[in-house]
Amino acid sequence: MLNADVKWIILSYKVPAEPSTLRVRVWRTLKALGVVYIQQSVCVAPKTPEVAKKIEALKRMIETNSGEALLLEVERFANGTEQELRDLFNKQRTLELEEFLGGCQLFLQEIESETAKGNFSYREVEENEAELAKLQRWHKKIAKRDFFGCPILGESKRRLEQCDQTFNVFMHKVYATEGSAEGKIHLDGMIRTE
Template sequence: MKSNHSWIVLSYKVPSEPSTMRVRVWRNLKALGVVYIQQSVCVAPDTPEVRRKIQQMEKFIQSGGGETFLMEVVQFADRTEEHMVQLFNDQRTREYEEFFGGCDLFLKEIENETKRKNFTFHEVEENETDLGKLKKWYRKIMKRDFFHSPLMLNAKNRLDLCERKLAEFTEQVYRSEGHIEGQIE
């Protein structure tokens, strides 16, 4: 499996106290989408954004009295690279599955409010807020989906379904209040 991927490997050591530094480093690197291959050793595809953020983390770690070691890997051995890509896709699968759960809750909420005929502007606002959170969550996962997980398209389709269901619900609210969206009275 020859590829065009190059990689960044970051090994770091942070002081044991304060623990907030260790947690901040871990959270920032996980948000970036790295895979940990050992304790305090993580790998990520070498993209401009990943490189920039890892360099920022290096500075943060060093300014807090920690140590870093950054390696640029042009190419892993074929089997290692296949394994790395699988680890990244496994992480994304877990994230997408959790995202699907969030979408299911959203759709259930719309369904429940529709059954109760709770067609109020307040419900539209609440559901718009919830849909905004789902969109933000989806964008975060997509940003980390370096190798285009097989679930990527399903996630987009599920988000689109949430948008359609909210649009249908909103239309029912306007009808129940005697208004058609965009119509001037």
Template sequence: MLVYRVPGEPSRLRATVWRRLKAAGAVYLANSVAVLPSSTEAERTLRKLRAEIEGMGGTGQLLRAEALAGQDEVVAAFNAARDAEYDEVLSRCEDFQAELDKESAAGKFTYAELEENEEDLAKLRRWMDKIRARDSLGAPRGEEAVEAVERCARALDAFAERVYAAETE
């Protein structure tokens, strides 16, 4: 658990801390009180951030905490945060499939389109990897999002086959 204070101005300092905590997968129990599931990596992340906060002129206390009551609510908060990220991935997967469908309907079976879609799939996979790394508690929507990304990969493979076929025509 990290309890911290950063100077009120400039506001970018607060935003920097918030972004770092969000990227690590932390949830807030209260203003300036963020928690991560216990792990060596989480401790390292919070120690670095505490040092960064102090470098900004703020203060930070790093605590190891045990839930005596309310643990289910904390777990639910972590899972809700990850599920919200997984929902974004699911939405992007729908957009990815819609783009492939649009290009297929227009007959745009070109290497340029294939390359663009390969880049989009690579971004989706990197994003998924980051979310999965933060999802130490196994949020419910995780498997659905993994399957959706794999469906995107299969759809891209099918699109690639059509690009290759168009080349030989």
């Protein structure tokens, strides 16, 4: 989370209509950085070393590909504007985290469903382990863009921990069930010679 004396970067850009891949790449890069659009093709972000470096590289890429880009650094905004921007950033993170929490809920429901069915297979462990890894990467990306302490970030961390703990309990049940079954198959299939 950034302190009260944050500096800002404003990027205004124009890219050619074709090829559309440049426009999409610019948009995706900026969204991944967590910028807020204040109008079409004009976005603002807190000036952190990583954000500044990536936006400067993006500016060069736009200009290299026949586009136009103007990069401004702002020390201070007018009264109230900075708080409005912080609120916009937190609103954006809240929307992302609410979607993330929905993903966690689906994950927990899946584990609950498989547990209720007694479906304790290694296949389920692999599938749910991959889903948990996706949730962890997703949360890490959102948290990295949380410049101003989104109010539900703590809740999202707790829910991710709940997913991790629930998965570990499920995984131990699978290993207890499948490990026991594998041991029986192994012992029953042994040929004893004396």
